[in-house]
Amino acid sequence: xxxxxxxxxxxxxxxxxxxxxxxxxxxxxxxxxxxxxxxxxxxxxxxxxxxxxxxxxxxxxxxxxxxxxxxxxxxxxxxxxxxxxxxxxxxxxxxxxxxxxxxxxxxxxxxxxxxxxxxxxxxxxxxxxxxxxxxxxxxxxxxxxxxxxxxxxxxxxxxxxx
Numbered sequence: 001x002x003x004x005x006x007x008x009x010x011x012x013x014x015x016x017x018x019x020x021x022x023x024x025x026x027x028x029x030x031x032x033x034x035x036x037x038x039x040x041x042x043x044x045x046x047x048x049x050x051x052x053x054x055x056x057x058x059x060x061x062x063x064x065x066x067x068x069x070x071x072x073x074x075x076x077x078x079x080x081x082x083x084x085x086x087x088x089x090x091x092x093x094x095x096x097x098x099x100x101x102x103x104x105x106x107x108x109x110x111x112x113x114x115x116x117x118x119x120x121x122x123x124x125x126x127x128x129x130x131x132x133x134x135x136x137x138x139x140x141x142x143x144x145x146x147x148x149x150x151x152x153x154x155x156x157x158x159x160x161x162x
Contacts, residue, residue, distance in 0.1 A: 020150045022069045024128065027147075028139040029115065035138040038128060040148060042067045046128035048116070048135075048146070052078070057101075058123075066110075069148050073109040078102055113147035 024046065026036035040046075042065055049060040057079040066072050079101035092107040116135075118124045124135035126146075135144060 021153050022065070022148055022150050024065075025147055025149055026126070026135075026138060027145045029143040029145050031139070031142075033139075035144070036126070036133065037151075040065050040069075040128075042069065044128075046126060048114070048124070048126055050116070050122045050124045063111075065148060066108075069150070071111040071114065071146070071148055073106055073111065075106060076104045078104075113145050115143060115145050118142060118144050 022040050023037045024040045025034055027033065028035050045062065045064045047060050047062045049058055051057065052059050060077045061073055062075040062077070064072050064074060077098075077100065094105040096103045096105070116124065118135040118139065119141045120136045122136075126133045126135060138144070
């Protein structure tokens with residue numbers, strides 16, 4: 001009886017281990033190495049902030065995970081309308097002036113992944129689930145790729161323990 005119980009428990013654990021989970025993954029493109037992984041659900045939001053290289057002011061892009069687990073850009077916040085920052089709006093977009101600068105609402109721009117150069121001087125950060133994570137601290141000054149992908153639960157557990 002004990003052996004059957006043990007086998008059943010092992011079977012259940014193996015089965016659960018292969019349950020798929022959607023994660024937000026950040027990879028160091030040059031090294032081909034995952035440097036961050038966090039489970040995400042449909043409707044969850046996150047932001048990426050960086051210091052604009054010309055304007056030297058912060059820019060924040062706001063994203064959400066849609067029902068198909070795609071990354072959707074829905075808004076960008078910035079302080080000025082100068083070089084390299086939006087100066088005009090397209091049909092369906094809304095530009096709003098705030099105390100901190102401007103917010104440009106965007107009609108659901110979908111990304112399969114986001115590739116960005118990370119450097120300490122750009123102060124790149126990911127904010128998700130109330131946590132703010134320095135992108136340069138994850139992998140140094142390098143090219144990162146942000147994406148959502150489906151992985152088995154065992155892989156997620158392994159990556160979060162390492």
